[in-house]
Amino acid sequence: MQLPKKDIILFSLLAALILIVFASQGSAYSVRVLAEASCYAILALGLTIQWGYAGLFNAGIMGFVALGGFITMLFSFPTNDDFWSTDLPGQLGGVGLKALLSIAIVYGLTQLKRFGVSKKVRLPLIIIASAILYLWVVTSLGPVAEAIESEAGFIGGFGLPVWVGWLVGGAIAGGIAYFIGHICLGLRSDYLAIATLGIAEIIKAFLKNADWLTRGTLTVSPLPWPVPQAGDIGFIAARAAYLSVTAVMIAVIYFLLYRAYNAPWGRTMRAIRDNENSSAAMGKDVNRRRLEVFILGSVLMGIGGAALVTFNGIFDPSGFLPLNHTFLVWVMVILGGAGNNKGTIFGAVFIYIIWTMSEPAALFLIDMARQLGTAWFEWQPPGDLDSRALQARVFVIGLTISLVLRYAPKGLFPEKVAHHA
Amino acid sequence: MNEFIFFFNSVVINGAVIGSIYAMGAIGVTLVFGILRFAHFAHADMMTLGAFLVLILTALFPAVGPAIGLPTAFVMMPVAMVATAFIAVGIDKLFYKKLRENNVKPVVMVMASVGVTLMLQGLIRFFAGTGTQSLYIDDRKAIFRIDLPFESASRNLVVTEPQLLLFLFLAFAVIALHLFLNKSRLGKAMRAMSDNPDLAKVSGINTNTVVGVTWIIAGALACAAGTLLSLDVTLKPDLSFMILLPIFAAAIVGGVGSPYGALAGGFVVGLTETLAVFNWTFVLRPLERAIPALDLPNTLAFVPTEYKITIPFFILLAILIWRPTGLFKGKII
Structure with missing residues (x-):
């Protein structure tokens, strides 16, 4: 068997990147980045089965994230x-x-x-x-x-254990997905994209305005954790414990998805994705399989969103942004390789680290530009230049999507198609 | 009578205004949908881009409008429309053309248009900031109050200058588009390609030209829609996804690929939206005086204004459930 040389090189690069982050930013910060990246990895796994296994375009990941976060807040926050x-x-x-x-x-x-x-x-x-x-x-x-x-x-929470909130969050996200998928999956794929985009904005609008339920823009914090919090055992230990919980979850999800991918169900899924007409002619119920995979992916997104919001410790409905919670996940999946779970996890960790590092980098670059501009051209920079610099990262995300689609449509880790000779 | 005028001002006029904007956006979306076969997510940011071009032009030449007697921004709009049309063609050349030649699935094109929309957003926000801007720099918005010749009517009909300009421009654009699609050779080629791209190709239609013309029309209309919307209210750079949903809903309600359907769909979505957020208490007050037992709450609207975005969404769902081809028998491609 040939050694997967490319995989080894890419993963060593990722490890080196993580080491650089640890060396330059300190352990507490780095563990936080990794824990958040692991939550994003769950989201990305949810998307990779929708997009990679079944070719479904979900433009409303943010909605499922917000829903998962809200449900976990509702269930685990102490009673009022x-x-x-x-x-x-x-x-x-x-x-x-x-x-x-x-x-x-x-x-x-x-x-x-x-x-x-x-x-x-x-x-x-x-x-x-x-x-x-x-x-x-x-x-x-x-x-x-x-x-x-x-x-x-507001009505407060139910004071139940955190994992109940995560599971129910996933289940409710799946319920919404059933509702949307049931209507849109029989039609062409663009309609699903439009509908998910809409449902995400509606969920956000509801959570933002239903103050009696969510405290709206006043935000709810601190959310309880499934592991001891920083106050008891220190920042690094608490975050590391949280990271180990999410890592175990990723491992379980990865294993189950691996089995599903190679099972008859997964083969049917890929057959439908690659040629819908011939699989329908073979007697496969195309819409039903698609609905299954759409719900499954959305459940994972709900759980991932719940984990992400719990880690942040604050439920802030206006903090859910299409850019951070939908398109960032998209970049992770298509760069890592849609349909390849290993690539997806790689993409999630890699892109999330780049994303967090890009904030100080953008500020640094814009500060240099400002100093050069004022020194050489007597330029009067506008006051909100820093916030504009952060907004400009949107451009980079968009450019990445365009370039990957154009030059590497299969991503860094192309999906491995088994050939039975 | 006053109640009726109030209703007319706040529902019919406002609904028609927002409906015209949606219609102009939806015509572009539906043409791209019909000819290139994908949902163009970058349309809303193309609208914002066009409005920003107008803003820049208005800031450069603020004195042009008063000389003619129209808002400067409206005078500058045709220039910006040409520019946006070229930008749209450029975006197609840079980002969509290769994908199309590789025969990717439509959904990948949607993905690419999301990439484009994010890039446009980044550029607009970087160069113009995120705050709202007004397109009126040197001139002021003219408001017409029309007295009605009824005794019981003490309220006036209120129409603003940009609203009148919007209706006039929409009428002009629709007639021009109608003549173009039905009389000119190129317009007929466009319709042919929308009906059956392969057949159009083998009968010798230059599909590249048709695609280019589609982008020119879509870009110009997007610029006009963005500008006229910003003239009526203010220019908000972060509108994109909020206005994208009603536009898609309008295009699908009208039937994908049918420009007349998109026009009707825009008005359906716009009027439904204003009707749903309209506070009925004011109109029902006389009824309360007649029947004292009736105790009306202060606000009696179907949907609070914060949840306006749900209206196009539910219209979209309803049409997808009952009539996926749209009201005007578009196609499901």
Whole structure:
């Protein structure tokens, strides 16, 4: 067997890069970068099965990340006695009952066809009823939400262990993915991209504005960790413990994906990706397989997002940005090699380190430009030059995507296709 | 009567304004979608880019507008439209052409357009900052208050100058596009390529020219849409994804590949959006006076303004569920 020379070289380069970071930035910072990179690796694995295994374009990773983070905040944050000791939970439950009742009524109306009510009557009836019931629920939620905000701040968490939040976060992300995928996967792939882009913005808008649930822009912190925190055992040890948790998760996910990839399921997936018509002709249920892989990837994104938000220790809905949480992951996957899990993990760690290092680098470059400009050309630099320099990193991300697609469409670690001679 | 005027001002006029903007963006998107077969994600940033070109031109020659009697930015718009059209062709040459020649899947083209949109965003934010800007540098926005000849009407109909210019420009653009697509040789070639690219190729249509013309139209319209939107409100550099969704929704509602559908889709999305965030309490007040038992809340809107982005999304989902070909029988490619 031939030694995978290229793999060894690339991974040694990565190790050297990590060593440089350790040497120049100190252990505490470097372990933090690695822990965050490991969370991104989970996100990237979620994307690599969607894009690499099935060719599905998910432009809304940010939404799944935010959702995972929110659910883990809701489940693991300590309970808020200001809320639970009043009669507000009862009122909120009342609104919930109203919502359930409304859903039941609308569902009942859709079932009127069993009694022979024609579609011409049914459709307007359903639309009018939904509009009225919707307004009823929303107007009764308004005062309750306001009361919660003024009396208790927000409803707080449930005080459950962190891993429950992570699992439920993944499950809910999967539920949203089912909803979107069910509608869009039968149509052409661009529609999925547009719909995921939309759902991500909607999730963000909801989390940002539903103050009674998430405290909105006031942010929630500190989030509990699944391992002892820095206050108890010090920064390096706590972050290293967290890193080991995420590393174990990556190892488990990697192993399961490896098995799935080589299983009949994975072969079907790749067959569908490579030639949809012939796999459909072979009797494969194309849309169902795609829906499965889309949900699976989104579950991983939910879990990865939950891990990322937990590590940061703060839930800040306005901190979720398409650039940091969607397109950065995209660069990781297509640079590392879509469909190749090893390459994806490589890409995640490599790109994340470059990304964090690019911030001081951009500031340094812009500072040099400013000094040269003022010294030589008597240039008056605008005051917000630093924030502009950071914004300009968007350009580099975009350029990387374009260049990789153009010159190395398979990434650094191309997917290995097994040939059975 | 006053309630009706209020409704007209805040729903019909505003809805038509935002609908026209969406329509202009969606016509470009739908042409690219129909001829190049991919969803062009960079369209929104092309709009912002065009508006910024106008801003630069306006800052350079602030005295042109007052001399003619129109806002300077509007006078400068045709120049910027030409520039944006060339930039769009350049972007195609640099980033999309090779991919197209390699026959990649449409979804890879979408990916490439995301790359382009990020690059444009980076450039715009680097050179122009992230704050909002006004396109009115030396002149002021003219507002027309039209008195209605009814006794019970004490409110005025309110239309601003950029809104009138927007409607006039949209009408002009649509008629020009209609004549171009139906009368000229090139326009017919475009429609042929949208219907069946292979057949168009074998019948001797120069597909490269058609692609170029598509980008010129899409770029020019994007620039106009961005400028007219910025004239009506302000120029926001970080609009991109927020306006991309309604534009895509409009294009799909109208039926992909059909410019008239995109026009209608733009108005559908724009009017629905304003109707959904409209506060009905004001209009229903007289009803409350008539029936004292009715206790209206202060705000009675279907969707709070913060959640405006959900409207195009649900329109999109509804159309994908019930009529994926769009209202005007576009195609699912």
